[in-house]
Amino acid sequence: MTRRTMVKQEPKEVRVFAPATVANVACGYDVLGFAINEPGDEVVVRHSDKPGLRITKITGDDGKLPKTVEGNTAGVAALDLLRHLGMTDRGIEMEIHKKMPFGSGLGSSAASAVAGVYAVNKLIGEPLSKLQLLPFAMTGEASADGAYHADNVGPSLLGGIVFIRSNQELDIAQLPVPKNLYAAVVHPDIEILTKVAREILPKEIPLENATQQIGNLGGLICGLIQEDYGMISRSIHDVIAEPRRQKLIPEFYKAKRSALANGALGFSISGAGPSVFALCEGKDTAKKVAAAVSKVFTDAGLGNQQHVSPINKNGVHVI
Amino acid sequence: MTRRTMVKQEPKEVRVFAPATVANVACGYDVLGFAINEPGDEVVVRHSDKPGLRITKITGDDGKLPKTVEGNTAGVAALDLLRHLGMTDRGIEMEIHKKMPFGSGLGSSAASAVAGVYAVNKLIGEPLSKLQLLPFAMTGEASADGAYHADNVGPSLLGGIVFIRSNQELDIAQLPVPKNLYAAVVHPDIEILTKVAREILPKEIPLENATQQIGNLGGLICGLIQEDYGMISRSIHDVIAEPRRQKLIPEFYKAKRSALANGALGFSISGAGPSVFALCEGKDTAKKVAAAVSKVFTDAGLGNQQHVSPINKNGVHVI
Known part of the structure; x- marks a missing residue:
């Protein structure tokens, strides 16, 4: 067998879905994230006679995103890939x-960055693997929030629970997902800018807190690997970001108490918030927890959306 | 089958060996430790007609330890066990x-605390399991250094690589040990008091350092579980304690460079020092690394002892 570059035939059009993700996962600030089944973003790409990558249509953004390729993360990620491959003259509509x-x-x-780069890679015959797309998706996301990290991009691309040893070295591992592990996610209708959520964090933390967080992160990994729900539950604590960021989310502790009272293994803030999440053993518990948390926000006059999902094991995919 | 307390017949005399341990393991400050085959401490216990626990002989301490039960960790740990069992009137010589x-x-x-409590438990018919002895051994060790933690006591008692999610809650897990993982340990002839080594640590650390350490600790656990020596090697970094404590160890960085140049997966300080350790893939590499590190200390006029060992999987045992 001869060794050759396995570039597949190019499809005429590709439509993909990239899932939403929960980053940090309580004790894994900047090093852990997982994907859920929905919501997510869709990107469609097709060949064009006109050279270069162009964005022809954007929906669902309330007119907030410019149509320039550099104006959103899907465009930036895809363009970064095309540059890497020396293919910026390819005509592609997105x-x-x-x-x-x-x-x-x-x-x-x-999710947009992952969808954009994955769709374009498929359209041009899939020269790179999913894992190889990671740095381009990270560049795309960094264009929006300024930080180069993989805790959302990693799981949206690869699926599952992704652990990032180092964002700088892009050293990541996929952790095993216990079969019956479900996420209950609730998004209250307020907006928190990642920048603000980052600025609220201290530059220094007590060594004791670092040790606690290190213990819990290790505990969570052990719990996931050994499918030990007790260990998972005892490890889902965030002593670094949550105590500060909860101030940005009305009724956070009431929602947390309600989630735990309804059987959640643990509860914390999803990424920079305002979404909150609980990990649960079993779908029924996750539904009950999502409903209870939703009720807390509703009672406080806050509109909200619930999402109950197993951990999404596949990440971005063609639809 | 009826349920009953499984108390075995009491032997006349018990002689046990508890192994030395490497705590912290670079990225696992206060949460990780492993046992090596030697050195270690021995404790002998036997029944006596005179009520109460008494220490009748101590060797190898250069006369530094008092012979009172409260004067050393073996006595304190054993006494704490006997109190718990309501057996302080049992006549035991140690x-x-x-x-x-x-x-x-x-x-x-x-090691002394573990040997003391394990020997007495054996002598009185083994009412408790090894794991159940952990809090008593911790009390024993705490009597010497004031801190209640399991990163030495845990592996000396249980063997293997022990991860401690929480010292307060005594929530621990034994990590898998890759078959070919060896430790090269070198003890230079200087003394560092744990108290001094603790005081040199900052009370606060940069959040960025905490995130790095969390990433590395998680990476080390993943590497051990997946037997991924590359991941293990990339994870053995300590950005918290090592940069401060290395000042207490002459030629530390020279020794580290020499260890890595000779093929060590990683190198850092064992516990509070002054011993240093390297993790290595294979016994031959470990021997080479130990010799190279030893030479650095010898060249600097420092006497030292080398220990090359696989990870000790059994912990304390009867000899």
């Missing part, structure tokens, strides 16, 4: 369908 | 044979 809100804490810009 | 130096960073006081 449509972006935002199906999740901005600033929700569910990795909206990451 | 001999302690210190076979490792104090203040070496190899868990000397932990």
Whole structure:
């Protein structure tokens, strides 16, 4: 057998879906994230006679995103890939369908970046693997929030629970997902900018807190690997970001108490918020927890959306 | 089958060996430790007609330890167990044979505490399991260094690589040990008091350093579980304690460079020092690394002892 570059035949059009993600996962600030089944973003790409990548249509953004390629993360990620491959003269039209809100804490810009780069890679015959697309998706997301990290992009691309040893070295591992692990995610209708949520964090933390967080992160990994729900539950604590960021989310502690009272293994903020999430053993518990948390926000006069999902194991895919 | 307390017949005399341990393991400050085959401490216990626990002999301590039960960790740990069982009136004689130096960073006081409580538990018919002895051994060690933590006591008792999610809640897990993982340990002849090594640590650390350490600790656990020596190697970095504590160890960075140049997966300080350790793939590499590190200390006029060992999987045992 001869060794050759496995470039597949190019399809005429590709439509993909990239899922929302929960980053940080309580004890894994900047190093952990997982994907859920929905919501997510869709991107459609097709060949064009006109050279270069162009964005021809954007829906679901309330007119907030410019149609320039540099104006949104899907375009930036795809362009970065094309540059890497020396293919910027390829004629490609891109449509972006935002199906999740901005600033929700569910990795909206990451999902767009992943969808954009994955769709274009498919359209040009899939020269790179999913894992090889990671740095381009990260560049796309970084164009929106300024930070180069993989805790949303990683799971949206690869699926599952992704652990990032180092964002700088792009050293990541997919953790095993216990079969019966479900996420209950609730997004209250307020917007928190990642920038603000980052600025609220201290530059220094007590060594004791770091040790606690290190213990819990290790505990969560052990719990996931050994399918030990007790260990998972005891590990879902965030002593670094949550105590500060909860101030940005009305009724956070009431929602947390309600989630735990209804059987959640643990509860915290999804990414930079305002979405909150609970991990649960079993779908029924996750439904009950999502409903209870939703009720807390509703009672406080806050509109909200619930999402109950197993951990999404596949990440971005063609639809 | 009826349920009953499984108390075995009491032997006349018990002689046990508890191994030395490497705590912290670079990225696992206060949450990780492993046992090596030697050195270690021996304790002998036997029944006596005179009520109460008494220490009748101590060797290898250069006369530093008092013979009162409260004067050393083996006595304190054993007494704490006897109190818990309501058996303080049992007549027991204890001999302690210190076979490792104090203040070496190899868990000397932990090994004595583990040996003491394990021996007495055996002598009185083994009412408790190894795991159940952990809190008593921790009390013993705490009597020497004031801190209640399991990163030396845990592996000396149980063997293997022990991860401690929480010292307060005593929530621990044994991590899998890759078959070919060896430790090269070198003890230079200087003494560092744990108290001094603790005081040199900052009370606060940059959030960025905490995130790096969390990433590396998670990476090390993933690497151990997946037997991924590359991931293990990339994870053995300590950005919290090592940069401060290396000042207490002459030629630390020279020794580190020499260890890495000779093929070590990683190199750092064992516990509070002054012992240093390297993790290596294979015994031959570990031997080479130990010799190279030893040479650095010798060249600097520092006497030192080398120990090359696989990870000790059994912990304390009867000899």
